[in-house]
Amino acid sequence: MSQAVPLHVDAPVRAKVDVAVVGSGPSGLSAAISAAxxxxxxxxxxxxxxxxxxxTAGLVGPCMTSYSLDGTTQLIRGVFEELVLRMEARGQAIHPSKVPANSPYCGYITYGHDKVTPxxxxxxxxxxxEMLREAGVEIxxxxxxxxxxTDxxxxxxxxxxSKSGIEAIDATVVVDCSADADVVAxxxxxxxxxxxxxxxxxxMTLFFRVAGVDDAKVDAYVSEAQEIRPFASIVEDARQKGEYTIPRKGIGLYKTMRPGVWRINTTRVLGVSGVDVADLTTAEIEGRKQVHELMEFLRGRVPGFADAMLLxxxxxxxxxxxxxxxxxxxxxxxxxxTGRHFDDVIGTCGYPVDIHSPTDAGGRLEDDPTANVYEMPYRMLVPRDLDGVLVAGRCVSATHEALAAIRVMPPSFAMGQAVGTAAALAVATGxxxxxxxVDTLQDQLLEDHAYLGPERVPQTVG
Ligand SMILES: Cc1cc2nc3c(=O)[nH]c(=O)nc-3n(C[C@H](O)[C@H](O)[C@H](O)COP(=O)(O)OP(=O)(O)OC[C@H]3O[C@@H](n4cnc5c(N)ncnc54)[C@H](O)[C@@H]3O)c2cc1C
Structure with missing residues (x-):
């Protein structure tokens, strides 16, 4: 759906609902739970x-910081926090308060990487x-x-x-969490x-995981090498010798909770569009080719990865x-x-402007320092020219640079919680x-354990 194609079909109506959420990524998951x-x-x-x-499908992780840039205040709470605590209780996540900057869980990166969530x-x-079903969401x-x-x-x-054919859903409010603004476009x-x-x-990047890594050896190498960007010198040496063709200066290696298993965020496919199916196909093929080059590189050159295998x-x-x-x-x-204050703030964030260059091997993380805490307004989730729709996650109204900060998973949860709550409020108040x-929306978000800054506290808490 790269552009609007009017669809005139006489499709049977499968469901009539108050709120239909498109997509179950961080934003859609949070939106559906909150609306229900x-x-x-x-x-x-x-x-x-x-x-x-x-x-899940993208194997992306860890969840980047849900804290202020200085790591002192947890900003993203609510549905995100509930999910993390539920996973942690089963030994399947580590609460961000326990994960310091510069740890293997955040790729040994310091700036903006305090308090990530493995x-x-x-x-x-x-x-x-479980959270969707407990809330009563139809899936x-x-x-x-x-x-x-449309009307x-x-x-x-x-x-x-679907396999059932083309069907219609009647909805009072549609929440577009497709990450590509499929509904709005x-x-x-x-x-x-x-x-x-x-x-x-x-x-674009095809994530992959490897098993069989000697975690202690990686740790020992990093603490001895003392590089600002760990492994950068190994990459540069391999590139000089023509043994590394991936268009990316650094490598992103993130330890997971399983001993010897790491996530690799390093392949890079430039110049492809996320809303062009030919480009997406090209990117999948190129990404997979790069995974195999990287496996050779990791095994041959990176301390601790000699016996690694592709998981x-x-x-x-x-x-x-x-x-x-x-x-x-x-x-x-x-x-x-500037950390601008918005009267219609629906969430706060402290993750930096993280731009992987659209044209070359470089990137920006520390070039445009944000305020320690910045705010996200409700109006960036409301399409200017369209009624009946709200948007959260990667496709909200933000410039290229601002999106580069709020695109990560914790703020996507916060935006999702805001639009799910707002959609239910729109339905309830007609x-x-x-x-x-918006005051009511903010009160409801606070009741539901969102954090909107130090001045805003729940009205109902005694
Ligand atoms: C390579 C890469 C590395 C990243 N690294 C990190 C990281 O380390 N930590 C971090 O916190 N964030 C990271 N991010 C950012 C983060 O993963 C995304 O920005 C975030 O997941 C956006 O959430 P979302 O809900 O908007 O979209 P998504 O997570 O993309 O979810 C969208 C959902 O909608 C579904 N969908 C889409 N279109 C349709 C449709 N038409 N009909 C039905 N379903 C549909 C999809 O199947 C999907 O489930 C990274 C992203 C990428 C791509």
Missing amino acids: RRGARTILIERYGYVGGNL FEPEAVKMAGL LFHSTVIAPR GDRVNGLFIT GAGAQTVYGREEDGLAQP DTAATIGVRESRRIVGEYTLTLDDLE VQPRAID
Whole structure:
């Protein structure tokens, strides 16, 4: 669905709901749970057979920091915190408060990497599913949203395709957590793609995991080498000798909770679009080729990886950036740098502006320091020209640079909780999402353990 294609089909209606959530990644999972807990009859539609999006299918991890940049205050709480605690109780996650910067769990990186959350992808599939079912969400797996149902400038449902054929969903509010703004773009509303100056987006990466690593040897090497970017000199040496062709300067190696198992975030496919099926195919093929080159490199050159074997590759290439909506407000780098306060704040974040270069092997993490805590406003989740829809996660209204900070998984949970709560509020009060009472939304988010800054405290807590 790279652009609006009017769909005129006489599809049978499978469900009539208050809120239909598209996609079960961090944002959609959180949105569906939150809408249902607030009393909305909610359906969650997911093209895969399990929940999690990049948490599971993408093998992406750890969850980057949910804390302020200085690591002192936990900012992302609510549904995210519940999921983490549930997984931790089963020994399948480590609470971020226990994971310091510079640890193997955060790739030995310091800046912006204090208090990440290591977790097992299988744990998300189970714990996420339980939370959805306990909240009363109707779940529809193996179903792809192909277009919105519209009435003028208003979305009032979806067309889905599955083994059951093409069917319709009637919904009072649709929450687009597809990460590509599929619903908003499909309705013909304005969207943008990539950098403002040339439309190029961050590169894609196929995650993979390896087993059989000697964890102690990796640790010993890193503490002895004392490099700001661990392993950078090994990569450079291999590149000089023509033994490393991946267009990326550093390697991202993240220890998992299983002894000897590491996630590798290093393949890089440049110049491909996340909403072009030919490009996605090219990226999958190129990503897989790079995985095999990297296995040789890791085994041959990286201390501790001599006996490593490929455990698995992600079910899908990871897309860092694609289509974004044009919302009532567009979050900017300046908002992040100044820590601008918004009257309609729905979440706070402290993760840095993390840009993998769209054109070469480089990247930016420390170049544009943000405030210690910055705010996300409700209006960036509301499409400017379309009613009946809210958006959360990777496709919200933000500039290329601002998105590079808020795209990670904890803030996606926070945005999801906000839009799920807002959608239920819109249904309950009979207004369009853009017209809800934002004070009430904020009170409800606080009641549900979100954190909106030190000045905002729950009204109902005695
Ligand atoms: C390579 C890479 C590395 C990253 N590293 C990290 C990291 O280390 N830590 C971190 O916290 N974040 C990281 N991120 C960022 C993070 O993973 C994403 O930005 C985040 O998952 C966005 O959440 P989301 O809910 O918007 O989308 P997603 O996680 O992409 O979920 C979208 C869901 O929607 C479903 N879907 C999409 N379209 C449709 C449709 N039409 N019909 C039905 N279902 C649909 C998908 O199947 C998927 O389940 C990384 C991202 C990438 C790509």
